[in-house]
Amino acid sequence: MKKTKIIVFALLLVLLASPIHAFAQSSERGKMFQPEYEIEITDNRAVFSFSDLGVRERNLFSPLDATSLLFSVPPNWKLAPGGLLELHFDVVVSGADLGRIQEDALIGSNLIVRFNQVVLGVISAGATGSYVQQFQIPNDALVPSREDGRHVLSITFDAQLGCTYDLNSVVTIKPSSYFDLLYEEDSPQIDFSRLPAPFYLENSIVPDSVLVVVPDNPDPLELQAAMNVTAGFGAMIDDAYDFNLVNYQALDDVRRSQNHLIFVGLPSHFDVLSDVGFEIPVRDGQFEGVPAASSDDGILQMALSPWNPSKAIMLVSGKSLDALSKAAFAMSTGNVLAYQGSALAYVSNVQFLTSDIPVVEQFTLEDLGYPTEILDGVGTSSVDYRFHISKSQVASKESYIDLVYYHSALLGYGSSSLSVYLNGQVFATDVFTEETEQITTLRVRIPPGVLRYGENLLEIRSSMLVHPSCDEIGFIDPWLTVSNQTLLFLPASEDNLLSDIVFRDLKFFPDLFTSNSDLGNVAFILPASDPVAWGIAGQISYLFGEATRLRISNLNVYFGDAIPDAVRSNRSMIIIGAPGDIPFIDEINNQLPAPFDFNDNTASEQQLQISYRIPSGQSVGYLELLTSPFNSGESILVISGNTSAGVAIAGNVLLQRDLQDQLAGVFAVSDGSQIATGNATSLFSI
Incomplete structure (x- = not known):
């Protein structure tokens, strides 16, 4: 059982300083993630206003009220002496006894300002006006008081004089208030017990980013491992975040230095791993020093990035594909037990959801x-x-x-x-x-x-x-x-098919694919050599983790020319890629709401009342949803396009909120800004 509490004082809401995430056109979630604020950082000094953190005006009412603001600093920062808070606020005092209070010079309204539970000062708030007050932050207030490492500013308004006299007071904390903080740089703490840190810190004042890196020519099990790791982080973070999946070749020097990195795959695919100071080093594509008892174990390691000491590197791997899968499944739980130091863990076995859960009604x-x-x-x-x-x-x-x-x-x-x-x-x-x-x-x-x-x-x-x-x-x-x-x-039902209670419609994504708590009934069908499709699958995996808050991820990945019969019969499938790149699409083409013409990878729109001719060179994306022809209790979603850019457009429609909200029916076509949707049983676009 998990018990949480956000403490808020009398008629207040906690002002959680969470960045607002906006999305733009892209095949990468990183480009889709655009914080709407900018923090001024120069010479180990960070200046940011309350509005930079998304905090709006806050009114505090007499006789007693309070508010709080929380934020994190990057994992390699430690606040240094010399910082300050400048508080901007308005006070309005009214009431029949206002003149008497002013005549007798009574002071009975105060603002008590605390940072990390240390009192910065007490200031009068007993007269109408606009005020600016600076507070120096003492050394004993520089260390976070919360277990999660976030800093907290709390402001209490005490106007209990209004209980004796006919007075009403309102204090308005203005979003132009700001912090001016000094900091020292240090290496981030590398510790599996602190996950998802340092890859993610809640309410961070500086946006961060993570790249999951897969081989250029991966085995399906390597992509599968990456999807499960990504879903696990989606569950841990439980929020939109700059978290992308890329192939190794796309990891240029800039990306390598600007991001936290999670390498997923066999070590022989990543030659740069020899530069990383792991406890079990990688030399010439092989692990050195793995104990004999752990030769079949999954290996999880973390270290500081040699390309940017403020960033972290994680390796999800093993000496075999089976070992790699163990490591990825363990990582997806978010609960990694590192017995040999805080940055190294061996995974010997993984157990999944049993198929014979007893019925207790x-x-x-x-x-x-x-x-x-x-x-x-x-x-x-x-x-x-x-x-x-x-x-x-x-x-x-x-x-x-x-x-x-x-x-x-x-x-x-x-x-x-x-x-x-x-x-x-x-x-x-x-x-x-x-x-x-x-x-x-x-x-x-x-x-x-x-x-x-x-x-x-x-x-x-x-x-x-x-x-x-x-x-x-x-x-x-x-x-x-x-x-x-x-x-x-929870009585058992004679007919246990979800198809009887779930209406298949694109508007119900992702819920159509989250009926199993470990996602064990979902398989991605991907091209063997299309990093764009892999990236979209990574974004969807993150979304699944975020939507389900799963304890372990059991997603599967197969290439489009090798799908086992057991997968066809027992799993819902999400197919991503251009039609000509996935042979399986040809198998089910006649059953799709809008079959594809493989000469130009376009989908037929004959069931729509109005069809538009696509100009030469125009990329469009397609989304198609159908009941699986192999099992009526499962679904198939096709994310495709007439070009690689069109595939990216289709994926973006599912992941960009304002476009996703326009989805309906079982078929959608988009040019990236507009969407036409249709139902296979209707002659009209919805």
Whole structure:
């Protein structure tokens, strides 16, 4: 069980300084990731405003209110003495007793400013006006107070004089406020126990980037390993990030020095690895010093980059393809146990989701071993529960949860609530009332299609706010109790085919392919020599990991001319590449919503009411979705184009939010900016 809490004080929202991610046309997620701010960094000095971190104006109200801002610095930075905070704020004071307060020169409103829990200063906020105040940051405030390494600025507004006099006060913290920080450069900490750091730091003020590097002529198992590693990082980071997959030849000197690098493949494919100071060095394409007992093990290593000491290098490999697969599966869990130092791990075996999960139709959280949980504090808190189900339970239409809870009476009713999430999808919200202060049982029906075969994640998230009151001294600490008598009823269904409850439509991507908790029913079908297609598959793998928060990734990869019968019969397939480069497309061409003409790689649009002639030299991308002809319970998605650039356009449509939102039906064609969509059963474009 995972329990999280974001502490927020009376009527406030935590201002998480997360960069906003915008997307542009590209076949690489790195180019798609464009932070909307610029940090001024010169001579070991970083200057950035609150607005640079995406923080807007924040109002604090009397008698008591507060707000917080969190950020990270790059993994090779350590804050140095001499930094400062300049706070810009407005104060408005009103009320019948305002004149009396001014006449008696009473001061009763203050701002208390803390950085990493160290008080920087207390300033008066008792008179209407605009103010600028600088705070020197002392040495004892330079070290983060949070376990995750993020720095936190907290501002408390104490205006309890309004409890004695008829006064109302509002302080507006302005986004023009800024930090001016000095730092020293040091080597980032290389430690598997800190993953996803140093490859990713939450709320970093400086955008970072990662390249997953695969061989130029990879075996399908090497690409498969890369997809599973990428999915694992998507689950760990759980956010959009500059995370791309490229082939080795594309790793020029600039990319090598500007990115964290993750090499995935046998060591003989990467000659530059001999320059990296791994604990188990690579010489002439071979590992040196691997213990005999670990000769068949997967090998995971990290080291500092020899091309940029502020960046990290990871190697996911082994002495054989089987060993490489073990290393990649282990890496996808995000939980790497390094017994021989913090930067080296051997993986001897991997176990996957069993095919014979027993059917348990009714159980409580107590049956799963979970205690009764108390979520406390103003703001947002959550608690996670994980459980497993069989395939026969996934498609049930009668499943429900009886959520048993109760809470304190110190809440602001109408603005406090709890929400129920299953596998990242919210499907119920209940607003707290005086009646729910007593033991309450809320029955919530589970919508079909939300459950997954294997592991499922149930999250109870509370949003508890209070109305500041002069009847209470200080901040109120409300609580919500989630009882372990909460019951889940998940009956088996006679017909366990998801096809009976899932409507195949491009608008439901990626959910159509995430019905298994480890993605073990999904296979990528790729060209043997198309790095653009490999990169798109990497981006989709990252998205799958982000969408599912998986514990282990079991994606498969095959080339388009060698797809085993067992894969055709038992897996959904995502085919990426130009039609002429993938022989398998020829096999299913007549069953596609828009069959391809292999003379020019264009798709027929005869089922649309209006078809446009594609000018010579114009690249277009195609997306086609169909029920697998080998298994009606699985799906096939074709991501293709009339050129390599067209394939990139099609992949971008799936990954760029404003284009993805336009998808509908089972067929789409795009030139990169416009999309036409259609349904195989309709004569009209949707």
